[in-house]
Amino acid sequence: MNWLEALQSGEQYIEDLMALGGPVMWPLVLVSILLWTLVLERYWFLLVTYPRLLTYWMRIADTEARRTLARAETLLAIRRNLRLIRTLSGILPMLGLLGTVTGIVETFDLIHVFGSSETRIVARGVSQALITTLAGLVMGLFGVGVGYDLHRRANADEIRLGQGLKP
Template structure:
């Protein structure tokens, strides 16, 4: 139970923007896990079926057969790359949302300074905390997905190439 209290305190200290960062992070990692699941379990089955269908074709050498092969490979490549661009977009959005937290935190500081002057450092420190925590959180969220997004893109490319290699043109 203490862990949840710590998380709640952290989210509250960063202001409302931190909830948005957490939501984007949750969506990003849900998409990442979906892609990993697809690459590990769904794609191999689909690829085996496609390869078997290609090998069972009577004609694999004509121009029409080659165009069918290219279309099938293109369809599978599209399935492999589905969602990767969205994940990369979420990675790029995280720091921007963090910067929005910086702006809202600094607005809080300036409002406090306008109302009460610079006499209460505690109030100013809360505003500065509210400004820095979302920035840091946005950067950490982006970094957590940056490597994985690049790896997913690379994996999709390699799997599409391997599929093309396993469907010979005879």
Template sequence: MQFLFEQIELIREFLQAGGIILSVILWVSFLLWFLIIERLLFFKLDYPKRYQQYLESWQQRHDKKSPYARYFRRYLISQAVVDMRKTMPIIKMLTAISPLLGLLGTVTGMIHVFDTMAITGNGNPRAMAAGISQATITTMAGMVIAIGGLYFNRLLEQRIDDETHHLTDSLQTH
């Protein structure tokens, strides 16, 4: 139990060193990973059931060649794409905003350094360390989150494309 308290204290100190911006980056990260995991679970658990429903809806049609049948087929495919892309714009936005928040942390950290220099009147490294630490920690955190977000964003986009093509091929018109 003592180990857990020590780890929590280390995390608290790390967040304090990064300032308020690092806390915002942390919350953005939680939301981003929640949405990524939700999409991965959607494809693992929910989408196979929906895929079967789309196929059954199409198989129940006797007419598969008329203009109305083609419209219905397009509707099924469009509905599947909407379901698959449900939270993708938010994932993309959070991925894009992460390095910008890191940059904001860098700027606020450097302002802290300049304020310290103005107050002390010299370039005392000890006095400037907190601002430099804040600047580098937030930059690193924003970039790490963005890199992970980009990877999973691309992975999910590829899965959406593959599933869309698979569904399109499965809904035969002959």
């Protein structure tokens, strides 16, 4: 199997999973992409931009006023988007729960129309409910873990910044 076939197979798997999860999967994916984007931006800032910013501030902060301004602006930059990351991490499990409810409601609607003897109807609705729940929980847990790490790093950088502008 070459890489193109593997890519097409993966794409088909994702399409099938999105279809099985129902309409709530799209908001889950969009919020998850936003979360990943913010997380990557924060790590890029903390690992690449922040040391450069400190070096820059050390070069130009020749007066007490400039040092104070540099500290204030850097403190704001360190904390940027951390609340949004936490918020999105909390929204993802709620979207998963919404998918669970919509899957169960759809199941009861179909049972009402076709009767309870059709097990495929019940299985499809329960499957949709579980897929969205799993997706929301997994994505939310990722966000909580990474959000905690980013918060810990920001606190450590704030402490270092409080001791003076040192990289």
